[in-house]
Amino acid sequence: MNPFEMVIGIVLIVSIAGVLRARYRAQNGILEDEDGNQFRADSGEAKALQTEVKQLKERIAVLERVITDDRGSRELAREIEDLRKD
Numbered sequence: 001m002n003p004f005e006m007v008i009g010i011v012l013i014v015s016i017a018g019v020l021r022a023r024y025r026a027q028n029g030i031l032e033d034e035d036g037n038q039f040r041a042d043s044g045e046a047k048a049l050q051t052e053v054k055q056l057k058e059r060i061a062v063l064e065r066v067i068t069d070d071r072g073s074r075e076l077a078r079e080i081e082d083l084r085k086d
Contacts, residue, residue, distance in 0.1 A: 062083065066083075
């Protein structure tokens, strides 16, 4: 076996192991945050994160709507003030 075949074999083994690991975690409801901490999908922390993501998506949608509307600057300033009151 030459060195190139060995490298291809190692890359193939590592790739298959990564796919199997991700599949196992998905089946068992194990999630991982950006810091590498693992937690179960049914935990309270996961539900809190899902709620936060939903709220952030709603805020982004509002910001996109406000920015892309073809309205005057006064109306835009009024809408921003209305959003601050919420």
